[in-house]
Amino acid sequence: MKEGKTTLAEIKDRCPVRNTVLAGLAEVNPIVIFWMLTGQPVARWQAEEVLGVLSMITEENYSLDTVDVVLYSEKVIVGSRAYISL
16 A cells, blocks of 8 residues: 555445445446455546546545555557557
């Protein structure tokens, strides 16, 4: 865990919402919640959706600045070339 940041597991300890319910509200596949809980990379938009829903439920402000989430690289692979998405 990055110093000063909370984890999704810590948030869920304080707000015990089922993974399937959280995923449905965030409009992401439930596996995304599992990946976030286990430190596997997710897309930025997925993490932001999940944290946004948790912010609404808990009335706290959760974001990528305050929660430790592993993100996929911003590189997009097209054929045999890699491009940086801006």
